[in-house]
Amino acid sequence: MELTDRELVQRCQAGEMSAFQELVSRYHQKVYMVIFGLLRNREDALDVAQETFFRAHRKIGGFQGGSSFYTWIYRIAVNLSIDAQRRQKRNPLDFRESMDDLLESQGEAARDPFADLHDKELREKLTSAINDLTPEHKAVIVLRTIEGLSYKDIGEILGCSEGTVMSRLHYARKKLQDKLSAFL
């Protein structure tokens, strides 16, 4: 029978490394997706994801279980990502270049050129628009879009009220719509 997250956490707190490995195997992909959504760079996202689980391992002894394990791990991941994003802002990457590399690697060039052009332009615009959001606004968009989390869970992860989550989502979507008005 598969153990629950809570049971695995209790085993981790008793020093069982294999229980922690199981938690990492359950959440590494989801945590990476959220971090990648925020940082938009694979290497940085992998580094922050590994650091997230390292911090989780170090702090798991103090985890009381007041919230679920996944909101707790996402909180660590989002906080580390926001820190990394602020450092990234000071030392920005060329996101358009990385997007071109990615599209090429996915074989996009072999499709209908007109559809490709529109799709590529829309993706570029969207990537740029997402990147222009503040870390806090980007976080609500990513948690809602990738994980489909409720306002309550997002509020728990970000340490703010449901009302704040709602207003941040509204503001972020309005910003994205304004920048993509020609495509929507």
Place this chain on the structure above:
Amino acid sequence: MNGCEDKVASIERWLDGELSGAESESLRVHMVACAGCSEARRRLEKLQSTLTDVLLSEAQPVDFMPFWRAVQLRINEKRPWYQDALDWMRGVLPASRLAWVVPAVIALLLAGVSLESYWRGGRNAFATVESIDAYGRNVALLREYDTKTTVIWLYQDQEGENEAAEETAPSGPAF
């Protein structure tokens, strides 16, 4: 969508599954009748599907074993003490709090210096500014007792100069 601007937030909550059954039904009925709100819904749905497509398609799968080995390496690695101290500082003092902490630390340092000079039983520096005539000329005197340094600064106010010009006063001695 005249008069429906406040409905956009409700449409978002509805698409996010955050409206109750009754609220959802009321909004659904409204959208059938309102072309503006129906269009707002279409635009939001298109934005959401594009966002999902872009965010999910770009994130490639992560192989578990190499990832786990890298995490294990960090767990077993002995980090320098200052790294732990920096991590602790970042946890306790996020960027939003630093805006308050920096001026507070400066104020505390100034208070500390002032208290120290008070407890030492006297001033170790002296400064004064005196006007020396009706034409805006002043003398500033700064005295630092510990290093036995005295600075005397003679200067003229811009305002005093203008007044002097208006009154066509004779030019005084040059400093």
